[in-house]
Amino acid sequence: MSQAKVKQKSLFGQIMLWMLIPLMFLWPLSLLISYPIGRSIADTPFDQSLKNNVSNLAQQMRSSYTEHALSTWGLSIPVFDSQDQMYYQIVSSNGETILGTTKMPQPPAADAIVMNQPQVYSATLYNEPVRVAYVWLDLGNQSVIGSHFQSNSVVLIQVAETLNKRKALAREILQGVTLPQLTFLPIAVLLIWFGLSRGIMPLNRLQDSILERDTHDLSDVPSTDAPEELQPLVRSFNGILHRLRRHIALQKRFLTDTAHQIKTPLAGLRMQAELALQTDDPVEQRNSLTHIAAASERTARLVNQLIALSRTEHLAEERLELAHVDIVAIARDQTIFAADRALQKGLHIELDVPDAVILVNAHAIMLGELMKNLIDNAIFYTHTSVTVRITSDATHAHFYVLDDGPGIAPEEREQVFEPFYSVLGEKASTGSGLGLAIVQQIADMHDATIDIAYNSELTEGERHGCVFHVCMPRVASNLCE
Incomplete structure (x- = not known):
């Protein structure tokens, strides 16, 4: 059942009506007085x-x-x-x-x-x-x-x-007052109509300028000719256009990055499938299927991280609703979730957190995503063990992820947070290069800082290891603890 069409009210008519109603009320009142x-x-x-x-x-x-x-x-x-x-x-x-x-x-x-x-x-x-x-x-x-x-x-x-x-x-006096009023009342109405018509001309020009724009034109609406009362409306409208341009740019970037990154693994999948079809050797077919399974897993991980990156970029444009959350509890949950992945690779994962509750102002899901990506990154590059650690001081909470992998050279530590950048090395071809970009986006959303350093706790000289350190403000109520 279709809804009845709502009759649109004219701004000009509404202003005229609310100007004439008091006039029609005050005129007979003036006669009575x-x-x-x-x-x-x-x-x-x-x-x-x-x-x-x-x-x-x-x-x-x-x-x-x-x-x-x-x-x-x-x-x-x-x-x-x-x-x-x-x-x-x-x-x-x-x-x-x-x-x-x-x-x-x-x-x-x-x-x-x-x-x-x-x-x-x-x-x-x-x-x-x-x-x-x-x-x-x-x-x-x-x-x-x-x-x-x-x-x-x-x-x-x-x-x-x-x-x-x-x-x-008294009647003559009243007539002397009333007759000029009867003469000037229509003139006053005409003058009000004329003045109001002139007054809303800037609004009409603004409307025409918007209607005449091309459907693909998302540039800001000029506000130089808009009256003072319309400036907040124009600024709000331009703010919406800015966010729309930003979202469209993010979507285009997401589609471009997705097409570029998925093209290579899909080509590999197709090549391995063709090799399996062209050979009757069970060993070669098995090798091809093994490569197909590994490539499928990497492609699925890439798609999931692309979606996560797109979601964090969009959330970064909006006002994120933050709440007081326990960073220790979130770190504990993410470490438990990562334990399966670490055990499958034969790695040791350790959780070093205090027993106290440490509150921070954060979005629980996004903070958990930040920790998950840092822990996954450590599991991906480490050789034997990963350590997740939480400490705090009077004003800040500190989240660390330590591994014994190859480490990141100082000259590359800023670049690793860019999308699709991977550190050159033995596993460069298998990483997606998106995890740390997601981490940086989420950190910016929480006014947190990220530092990268070598793992000074390692004694073996051939590997530098890596330490990711996230520092974020504590909630004020914890300052007295």
């Missing part, structure tokens, strides 16, 4: 007008000393215009209405009355919201005031107005 701001702006002049009306009434009361003047108070206050209704009231401190509307609301309760200072509050009058200005006024000992208010000369003056003009002005 603008309306109360407009109301507040509209209230300011109208509130001041109400305060002026209250102040005018207060001034009339202070300057009026006759009954006739009392009856004309408030005539200067317009009670109705084309939009709003206005109300006024004058009451004594004990609640007696002297003039105006009797159903006016009461000012907000306060801890102390502030005299002669106009103030404003919101209320409801005749089921309609109004804005009210008021002032507490002390009229003193005026005779006409005393006849109406007896001994208390404090009065409350209020002027109320409905809110129609205020609402109309």
Whole structure:
């Protein structure tokens, strides 16, 4: 059952979407905020007008000393215009209405009355919201005031107005804000689209440059024109290309080396097989079969070492996962595995290791492969015995393999670690020349060093013997041991 094709998302579309969603959310939010701001702006002049009306009434009361003047108070206050209704009231401190509307609301309760200072509050009058200005006024000992208010000369003056003009002005303010926004919003979207299109042009050019490359072109992608945000992506991509080139080179080298090295033993196998077919002599046929068996064994060993070399080269390119391992235990296991091969050749193999655990930071399988190749190399070239030894100091662990073979001359000790290099001698034609190359690769992976020297423990003068010494750091937890 085939999986449904996943719809690819456009980066341009995603950026546009996440830029427009906040814009579409903030625009109506700005309208909601603008309306109360407009109301507040509209209230300011109208509130001041109400305060002026209250102040005018207060001034009339202070300057009026006759009954006739009392009856004309408030005539200067317009009670109705084309939009709003206005109300006024004058009451004594004990609640007696002297003039105006009797159903006016009461000012907000306060801890102390502030005299002669106009103030404003919101209320409801005749089921309609109004804005009210008021002032507490002390009229003193005026005779006409005393006849109406007896001994208390404090009065409350209020002027109320409905809110129609205020609402109309607030709407005009809101429209003045909204209409330009409605005009500029599409322009802003177009500018965002244009700017975003220009902004992602380097990404499009980078994409085109990659698509136009030849399928065999694995060179690095130029990063000079890439924006700063794309530099990490380009560097990562170039890193992948570098590893790919390296892996392809390793594969080509592996195939070339394999073809070159296997060609000779295969030719020998074919020649021995033809000799066996052309003769009826059982002895010669047996000799040919013996050579075929030996050549087959060498070819199998060569192929196995080629595969091991290829694997270590690839692992060297990757980040190897290291862990704390006991180098003594690994050396003991590899010596036991090699004992069979040594006994088959009539050789003596000895293990000289301490009883303590010596921890190193290593890949157990790769470290075992290093030891196996060094021990096999010693078994291959030694005459009588091989010694595997482990020692340690405060900071490093030391792995030695000693043999009593012909040894390696100082001028050849660097070259023996190159692939397919064999020391000239009686067994040069039978070795693969890969074991020490594998050892060097694994040592480099573990920050270890390898030294070669003559075996100074031998007493026989005709053979120098050989000592391979691998030195690698110990784990820090062992420093106190």
